[in-house]
Amino acid sequence: NAGVTQTPKFRILKIGQSMTLQCTQDMNHNYMYWYRQDPGMGLKLIYYSVGAGITDKGEVPNGYNVSRSTTEDFPLRLELAAPSQTSVYFCASSWDRAKNIQYFGAGTRLSVL
């Protein structure tokens, strides 16, 4: 059972470039999340989804976009990369609201130079 899989693990972008961070889960979870983790800080919620076709903004959505066309996939899009987006990105999923134990991927370390 793979759980939550994120690709790539590492990426360096130039300012202004675009990229998509991939996230796939094989647990049939309805809820999926994207977080960013900055040094010395906790995780901040970027976007989340409660099911296919439904997404909503979290605390820090500016500069990002998401889509959820299937239950399994929840990609995060950076359109015009900026140095402020240098961070570690985590995708997570959870079964339902009642239990809400979130299972995390291994993370993507992104540097924007």
Next chain:
Amino acid sequence: AQKVTQAQTEISVVEKEDVTLDCVYETRDTTYYLFWYKQPPSGELVFLIRRNSFDEQNEISGRYSWNFQKSTSSFNFTITASQVVDSAVYFCALSEAGTYKYIFGTGTRLKVLA
């Protein structure tokens, strides 16, 4: 407003010492959930425990124990007889019923020295 405070930024202990990681939370809801996650040097986040607001029983799992006290809005985590493998960043998180979004603390880095 919801908030989670982990006032200890970094703790260093010698192997076999006991160590307690503090977590204080703020919420107006009567129904909420508290979590602890471990982030080892490899970077992934590993779920440790979930506790709901109606269950104030302390929990023990091997060398790990958790003390939930609603009167002081605290959910502290104790590692008994610490080991080098316990070295990690530990995060406390809060989720209010009906929101399914976590509010994370800033984490406590635990270093266990051999």
